[in-house]
Amino acid sequence: MFSTVSRYAFPKLRLFLPYYTLSSVLPSLPYSLNRYFSVHSHSSNPNNIHDAVASFNRLLHLRPLPSVVQFNKILGSIVKMKHYPTAISLSSRAESKGITPSLVFMNILINCYSHVGRMYFAFSVLGKIFKMGHQPDTITLNTLMKGLCHNKMVGEALSFRDEVIAKGFLLDAVSYGTLMNGLCKAGKTRAAIILLPKPKIERLGIKPDIFIYNIIIDGLCKDGLITEARDLFSEMIKRGVRPDIVTYNSLIHGFCSMSQWKDAYELLNEMIRKNIKPDVCTYSILIDAFGKEGRITEAQAIFAVMVKWNEKPNVITFTALMDGYCLTNNVNESKEVFNRMVKSGLSPNVISYSILIDGLCKSKMVDEAMDVFKEMRHKKMVPDIVTYTCLIDGLCKSGRTSYVQDLIYEMHDSIQLPNVITYNVLLDALCKRQHLDEATKLFKQIVDRGIQPNVYTYTILIDGMCKGGRLNKAKEIFQHLLLKGYPLNVHSYTSMISGLCKEGLLDEAMALLYKMEENGCLPNLITLETILRGLIEKNENDKAKKFLLEMADRGLLKK
DNA sequence: TTAGGGTTAG
Numbered sequence: 001m002f003s004t005v006s007r008y009a010f011p012k013l014r015l016f017l018p019y020y021t022l023s024s025v026l027p028s029l030p031y032s033l034n035r036y037f038s039v040h041s042h043s044s045n046p047n048n049i050h051d052a053v054a055s056f057n058r059l060l061h062l063r064p065l066p067s068v069v070q071f072n073k074i075l076g077s078i079v080k081m082k083h084y085p086t087a088i089s090l091s092s093r094a095e096s097k098g099i100t101p102s103l104v105f106m107n108i109l110i111n112c113y114s115h116v117g118r119m120y121f122a123f124s125v126l127g128k129i130f131k132m133g134h135q136p137d138t139i140t141l142n143t144l145m146k147g148l149c150h151n152k153m154v155g156e157a158l159s160f161r162d163e164v165i166a167k168g169f170l171l172d173a174v175s176y177g178t179l180m181n182g183l184c185k186a187g188k189t190r191a192a193i194i195l196l197p198k199p200k201i202e203r204l205g206i207k208p209d210i211f212i213y214n215i216i217i218d219g220l221c222k223d224g225l226i227t228e229a230r231d232l233f234s235e236m237i238k239r240g241v242r243p244d245i246v247t248y249n250s251l252i253h254g255f256c257s258m259s260q261w262k263d264a265y266e267l268l269n270e271m272i273r274k275n276i277k278p279d280v281c282t283y284s285i286l287i288d289a290f291g292k293e294g295r296i297t298e299a300q301a302i303f304a305v306m307v308k309w310n311e312k313p314n315v316i317t318f319t320a321l322m323d324g325y326c327l328t329n330n331v332n333e334s335k336e337v338f339n340r341m342v343k344s345g346l347s348p349n350v351i352s353y354s355i356l357i358d359g360l361c362k363s364k365m366v367d368e369a370m371d372v373f374k375e376m377r378h379k380k381m382v383p384d385i386v387t388y389t390c391l392i393d394g395l396c397k398s399g400r401t402s403y404v405q406d407l408i409y410e411m412h413d414s415i416q417l418p419n420v421i422t423y424n425v426l427l428d429a430l431c432k433r434q435h436l437d438e439a440t441k442l443f444k445q446i447v448d449r450g451i452q453p454n455v456y457t458y459t460i461l462i463d464g465m466c467k468g469g470r471l472n473k474a475k476e477i478f479q480h481l482l483l484k485g486y487p488l489n490v491h492s493y494t495s496m497i498s499g500l501c502k503e504g505l506l507d508e509a510m511a512l513l514y515k516m517e518e519n520g521c522l523p524n525l526i527t528l529e530t531i532l533r534g535l536i537e538k539n540e541n542d543k544a545k546k547f548l549l550e551m552a553d554r555g556l557l558k559k
Numbered sequence: 560t561t562a563g564g565g566t567t568a569g
Binding site for chain 2: 180181184210212213215216217218221245249250251252253280281282283284285286287288314315316318319320321323326349350351352354356357358384385386388389390391419420423427428454455456457459460462463489490492494495496497498524525526527533
């Protein structure tokens with residue numbers, strides 16, 4: 001089963017130089033990049049991009065050649081349409097026809113290279129700026145920092161900031177917003193906050209603005225540090241920075257995801273009182289939050305309210321509602337929402353399709369899920385790692401493993417390499433079929449490929465070993481994780497407890513129950529039911545009764 | 560600068 005997983009070696013491409021310094025950048029650019037970047041457009045609005053390219057080419061044939069400013073204007077519009085490879089290719093044509101690049105021209109180019117992940121080339125352009133006798137401006141530096149952040153090189157972005165400051169270049173609030181955003185998105189909110197209040201930043205003449213506060217507040221909310229986010233919210237008001245719709249949306253989202261509904265409502269009322277109208281993002285947040293709580297009626301009601309108030313739902317709103325229906329096992333209604341979205345003139349994206357595929361799989365409608373997957377292909381929509389993982393899980397759980405291998409091949413071909421969740425799905429399939437040697441082999445592969453197993457991976461493995469009669473192996477893995485202080489969750493403990501009960505080792509199971517509480521993990525109804533069943537199966541009826549009373553006394557029997 | 564998707568225990 002799944003022998004194909006190991007067929008491909010994982011490529012270790014070095015896409016970028018690992019570190020950049022101002023003095024080490026290359027002076028010139030490779031000009032013939034057409035072989036790297038296709039100029040063909042995938043725009044949903046091909047006329048515009050074609051018009052832009054045509055105008056650019058017309059300019060190139062005029063004599064005398066128009067000023068570089070004219071070319072910059074068109075390049076700028078192409079960048080707005082996100083056709084970065086096209087802009088790169090056109091800029092090199094312009095240079096070969098004799099246009100002397102200006103600083104703006106090169107800034108645009110740096111932005112394009114950053115967007116296509118070619119930071120090496122972006123820094124080459126910086127070298128060229130110096131070579132041509134220009135000085136980079138704040139926009140050049142900010143674009144490079146943004147590129148580094150977007151390409152997962154936040155550490156390099158920070159070093160770059162230190163280096164440019166040391167060399168006397170000026171940074172502004174946008175530079176700091178960019179860096180903080182990069183840090184927050186990389187899960188380093190703390191590091192971002194360190195940049196905030198220091199006199200360092202104010203000495204540079206930079207006052208934290210609404211962007212900076214919003215970035216940090218959002219980062220704190222996403223880390224679940226909602227109290228700190230609210231404190232910063234008060235602080236910004238004290239400092240005379242007025243919160244806007246983005247601030248409120250981040251906070252409302254933060255409160256909703258912590259199920260603090262009352263606080264979310266209070267904020268919603270507060271923003272309305274301050275004449276800040278909820279936007280499509282606010283409504284989507286609420287629809288999503290209600291949907292995730294299984295409160296689909298409320299989600300529906302919010303959807304109706306936004307339509308009544310003339311706020312147009314977008315793909316995200318519809319998709320959040322679809323997800324809500326799927327989570328309440330109503331995939332047919334989810335399909336309806338999908339169709340309504342199409343009818344309203346919106347194009348479902350890869351996330352909408354993945355939710356539908358997952359919903360169908362979870363309702364055991366795997367054939368229909370496959371049809372939707374084919375429809376995606378037909379519409380030239382590229383499935384991503386989540387789409388594949390949902391479908392693979394559905395196929396595995398319905399025993400259709402022959403298709404799974406094809407999908408894994410396809411993932412490799414489309415460079416959507418399986419991640420830890422995909423592997424968890426495969427590992428679970430092997431464990432559930434009690435192919436434990438293969439599961440062990442797959443686990444080794446995961447580690448060998450440098451993929452970090454997560455708590456799901458370990459739980460699947462422990463559960464598989466317990467159910468497949470390899471209790472000692474399960475205990476060995478479990479003990480190892482406990483000793484390491486690995487943060488196991490209620491699922492992991494319950495699997496191990498279940499394994500112990502199955503072998504009649506009730507004392508050990510009870511000991512583990514107390515151990516988990518000691519480790520700050522509360523048992524839930526499933527854990528307790530598992531132990532109770534173990535006691536009853538061993539005819540320990542008195543103990544079972546005593547256990548039940550004790551748990552009831554402690555209030556653990558509430559859902 | 561804000562909103563949407565996938566994996567585990569009964």
